[in-house]
Amino acid sequence: MTACFVRLQIFMQLQSVNKEIYSTFETCFGASTSRIEILHYLLQHDEVTQTSLQREVNIDPAAVTRHLKQLEASGTIYRYKKPDDQRATWVKLDEDERRHIEQSYKEKSQFIEETLAGFSEKELEHFLSMLNKISQNVSQVTKKNLGGTPE
Structure with missing residues (x-):
């Protein structure tokens, strides 16, 4: 892939x-x-x-x-x-x-x-960290597309 x-x-x-x-x-x-x-x-x-x-x-x-x-x-x-x-x-x-x-x-x-x-606490913490990164990236893209400046 x-x-x-x-x-x-x-x-x-x-x-x-x-x-x-x-x-x-x-x-x-x-x-x-x-x-x-x-x-x-x-x-x-x-x-x-x-x-x-x-x-x-x-x-x-x-x-x-x-x-x-x-x-x-x-x-x-x-x-x-x-x-x-x-x-x-x-x-x-x-x-x-x-x-x-x-x-x-x-x-x-x-x-x-x-x-x-079925997820361990470590897996959940890692997953949350990954979701937070995605959220930050989406915020930056949104700001950029709206004419703002990314953080």
């Missing part, structure tokens, strides 16, 4: 695995990755302002607002204003939903364990 062919096979395999993991992950949680990211952030913080949530998650602010409206309508979260600061909108997970999400994390952990079964 030529080096170019091997690289193409690696790239195609990464795409295929990513697609399968993404689909399985969403099925396990019953939500999109954007919504999962929002809920994960809210799970880590008791209450946050909507503005700070929009800054912290890697999602378009308008999309965050849409997700929050849908989550509020379903009773997953609630948004409110504090009496001493009417300018900020605060966001908080419903306690029952918090417990449900924590249970989902247990299922996620099981999915991760089963997905990575």
